[in-house]
Amino acid sequence: MAKRKGLTLTDVLITVVIALVFSFVYSIWGGVYTALEPLGLHLNQLLYGMWFIAAVVAYLVIRKPGVALIAEFAAASGETIVMLQFDVMLIVYGLIQGLACEIVFAIVKYKSTSLMVAVIAGISAALATFPLDWYYGYLGQLATWNLLLMFGFRVLSGALIAGWLAHLLYRALKETGVLKLVGNGHAAEEGL
Amino acid sequence: MCIEVEKLRLKFPESESPLFTGLDLKIGKGEKVLIVGPSGSGKSTLLNVLGGLIPDTITIPMKADRLELPKSSAYVFQDPDSQFTMPTVAEELAFVLENRQVAEEEMAPLFTEALDMVGLDVAPERAIQTLSGGMKQKLAIASALLQQADTLFLDEPTSMLDGKSAAHLWDTVRAMWDELTVVIVEHRVEALWHQVDRVILMDDTGGIACSAPPEEMLEVHRRLLDRYGVWHPHSWEAAPHLPKIAPEPGTMMEAKNLSIRRGGRPLLTVDSLRIGKGEWITLEGDNGTGKSSLLLALMKLIPSGGKVLFGGGRISRTRHLAGRVYPVFQNPELQFITNRVFDEVFINLEMHYDDRTARRETDALLERFGLSHVAHLHPLEISTGQKRRLSVATAAGGVPEILIFDEPTFGLDQRHAFGLLTMIHDMVKRGTSVIMITHDAEIMRRYPSRRLRIEDGRLVERGDRYA
């Protein structure tokens, strides 16, 4: 039996549907996110981590290189598929956030499923697009307290939602037994 | 020989004991074989080995002393939603041809030919999601045809279809199977039994209990079939004899001038529907006539015109009758909330009893529904039959006054179907009213006190009225 390396078709399909389910969540959260915006106090940033939770969950489930990136791309384009809205920015942001998670996962060699790794990935993704936001949204010209508020909320949200909540979902998902379907290609033949 | 397997051994990585420990099987070229067996006997797994999906696509460790498999095989699976890749009919058929590297300009004539052969008359650009269940399965067969395989594997292809569509599907399959070797795993076998060359009965220890031509199977081995709880054309002769129960006086629920619309068009109108205490009502009608919608409308889960009365009062919101009227939906998965089978029942009972009694009652209920051995598992982890029984158990826990079932016996083997019907009978005897959608003519004939049918967008009463 040939052991299959890299991402199999099933791995990719599973990654994509995980992202798609989260696209639905985004589509619903998008409303809340927007409703919090007019205050301008960046309360919406507290929900920011929801935008890249898919990458962390997909990684925890499959643990192979590329999964986080594909999940983020799928989640961003899922928005297009679900809501029929094409937003380049979303795709560019998704790819950058996916890449940030990917780097964290590469450092742990795609092995660890610890809460710590999830939280660090969440924070990295939250920070990854900051430079781009800086240029796009003229953050340098924002009152300092307001900027710090935005920064703090975003990091907090990355850690809580994309890290802690993602890990909670992963553990709950594991209990359903469905993860037995994922990558059980290493099983031994002895005893048969 | 088309298929030859000697001493097949196979073990799921997560299970303790192997599923197959030396299974032998031969299937001749052009033979049509039906495989039946109790749930958990490994019928689908065997099918996946025979078609070469295990161990390459599905990585489950297996070994065999000799393994001769068909050169090319095609599958039709149970669930239409998880066997199509593409959004439209043409794209889905093209998917198979692209895999075979057929040139783009040759594709369109091949679609037409395949759709003609299965008698599916739809525009190629039609979205698959708009097709009915029967049409989807025909599309799956058309796509299998395009694979030009010499062996066709069918894994419970009619389990999501009503009786008429199922019979129609088997006609379609029979019309095209002359040249092919065909291996079928199926629960619902009435229309199929006498068409195949051989029936193979699997036992519950991963072996083959018996293999014989269909007539011989029924004449000589019928007791074996019943012992393993497998459906066969005479199953109902062994069905439980449940005397019809006379309804008690009194009206539980009433619907007046109900009108339901779908997609902006009227779907169904109900002038008057009265559900009496202790009635067992069956609801029949073709796919897509609005049976499920009617049940949802009674629960106020979808909008409808007219009024629904319960316990004398008019109902405008679901929560006014939730708990007292309890539906068991077709997808029991979506009804589960906790992560233990035990908790799923317990959370209903803890509202009525103190903790110790609630636990004891939960154990008793699980025992009664044959779920004790899976009490510690996640509700999403257990088998389809167990899930359906669990969803009924959650209903029984709350002791509702009306139980609503959407095809409760669907996908169950004989043993579990009969068990469930007996349980429903028990509940009716204790005064619960039951209304159930079913496609099974035997159930309609044997058990209900009243039969309703949806015809041409109206709800009509059918004979056999008890009272």
Add this chain to the structure above:
Amino acid sequence: MPEAVKRYSTFADRVNPLVKIFVAVGLFLTVILIHDPNHLFHLAIIMFILLFILSGVKYIYIALLTGAILFFGFISSLYMIFYGEGTTTIFRLGIIHVTEESAVRGLHIMMRGITLSFFGALIVFTTRITDVFYSLMQQGRLKPKYAYSFMAAVRMVPIIAGEYMALRRARKVRRALIHRKYISGLRGFISTLVTLLSQSIRRAWRLGVAMESKGFDDGPRTYYHRTTYSIHDLHFVLLILLGVILSAFLGEWFSPFDTVDAR
């Protein structure tokens, strides 16, 4: 895009999807580099005109969409209008401090958003989603397993949506029988998500098996929808380029804003 919303078809329907995506990325980078609100003002208008003419979509949809884009664009710029730095105060209320500079900067951010949204809408209205992935395979050399997984996702959307609706109905009914702690708040949110995820993962797994049983592998294949580059692609790129340049000139000629640098 469903045919029902279309009135007519234009050359934009025939532009290669990959080219559209590259132009979109290019436009995104361009918009980030434009600091002159007058320039951006005209670019946003030009994008609206392109959407109006080239999408071929019924007016009512364009009107609704434009309303939504303007509204969402405006509220996403409020943080800057309210809290941006500036010296010429227009309005002050508690922590809110609107200045001329922050208002212009806020509007500038809004115009960035709507420029991209108009262009994005044009792409959505003129592109079939499956063509994007067919094109990514043929012109972008993307491996089929990725492309088909994404196309399968298109089919999964209504299935997941239907499942979510059914789940909500099921919970509405159970709610009455159990303690509310089980289905409200975080616990309810997680169990909802876990159910949907686990159903979808199972379905994806089965689909993977079905696809491979239909002879799918990651090797060479033919394509039912053939996508190529064509002269339309060049026209499209030139048109957008022209729009960007023209808007710069128009910005000099008619300047609704006093400043030429929103920073």
